[in-house]
Amino acid sequence: MADLATTAPLIRATGLRKSFGPTEALRGIDLDIDRGEVVAVMGPSGSGKSTLIHCLAGVLTPDAGDVTINGTELGRLDADARARLRLKEIGFVFQFGQLLPDLTAVDNVALPLLMGGASRRAARAESYAWLERLGLGDQGDKFPGQMSGGQAQRVAIARALATRPTVLFADEPTGSLDSVAAESVLETMLDVVREARTTVLLITHDPRTAAYADREVIVRDGRLSGSALVGRS
Numbered sequence: 001m002a003d004l005a006t007t008a009p010l011i012r013a014t015g016l017r018k019s020f021g022p023t024e025a026l027r028g029i030d031l032d033i034d035r036g037e038v039v040a041v042m043g044p045s046g047s048g049k050s051t052l053i054h055c056l057a058g059v060l061t062p063d064a065g066d067v068t069i070n071g072t073e074l075g076r077l078d079a080d081a082r083a084r085l086r087l088k089e090i091g092f093v094f095q096f097g098q099l100l101p102d103l104t105a106v107d108n109v110a111l112p113l114l115m116g117g118a119s120r121r122a123a124r125a126e127s128y129a130w131l132e133r134l135g136l137g138d139q140g141d142k143f144p145g146q147m148s149g150g151q152a153q154r155v156a157i158a159r160a161l162a163t164r165p166t167v168l169f170a171d172e173p174t175g176s177l178d179s180v181a182a183e184s185v186l187e188t189m190l191d192v193v194r195e196a197r198t199t200v201l202l203i204t205h206d207p208r209t210a211a212y213a214d215r216e217v218i219v220r221d222g223r224l225s226g227s228a229l230v231g232r233s
């Protein structure tokens with residue numbers, strides 16, 4: 001018999017609804033994401049993409065519906081347990097990396113490892129290894145203000161991956177970069193996540209970015225309006 005743990009979707013969302021006052025941001029979303037899948041989330045501005053990934057990540061609580069990640073139903077967890085699950089299973093990257101400006105690149109990447117209980121020495125060694133993987137082996141001692149936008153986004157990606165999350169949620173991670181830098185950052189990120197078999201949900205407005213994914217889902221007016229397999233190069 002097939003092993004349920006490996007054949008069940010890594011993330012299953014059913015009947016997700018979320019309103020902000022009178023605005024119905026999500027109007028009933030069902031979505032399965034397989035382990036190791038890279039999914040591009042597309043759709044017009046205001047259609048509900050960020051709300052969707054925030055509900056999937058347990059940052060927002062949906063008004064109705066359920067999210068299960070790696071066998072754990074988020075709705076059954078209290079706030080502390082959800083925060084622990086996020087720390088263990090989930091990484092985030094945003095359009096502007098949100099690095100701490102007073103910490104060097106290596107210390108930014110080390111931060112979540114220290115929060116997870118690693119020693120300072122181990123956290124720094126691990127951080128240098130992640131920066132190396134993201135092509136920044138010689139940039140670890142720089143502060144974010146001394147780096148290019150592309151370098152800073154690579155540091156943010158290294159920080160998100162350093163805890164070895166099961167899922168990476170990326171909200172326009174290259175949206176602030178020019179197209180050459182965006183492509184290079186994206187290619188590096190996807191090489192690293194595919195090697196680690198990290199599952200990725202990637203919000204993007206850019207079809208060229210979406211073409212790197214295994215699958216595109218399209219959110220319109222709070223509903224999924226399409227889902228297509230994208231040819232992986």
Ligand SMILES: Nc1ncnc2c1ncn2[C@@H]1O[C@H](COP(=O)(O)OP(=O)(O)OP(=O)(O)O)[C@@H](O)[C@H]1O
Nearest residue numbers: 020023024025043044045046047048049050051052
């Ligand atoms: N905290 C909030 N308070 C009130 N309304 C909100 C809040 N967050 C989102 N909304 C509304 O919910 C709808 C969906 O927003 P959401 O940010 O999910 O869209 P999006 O598709 O990610 O947009 P964009 O591509 O512009 O980032 C929008 O109408 C937005 O104004």
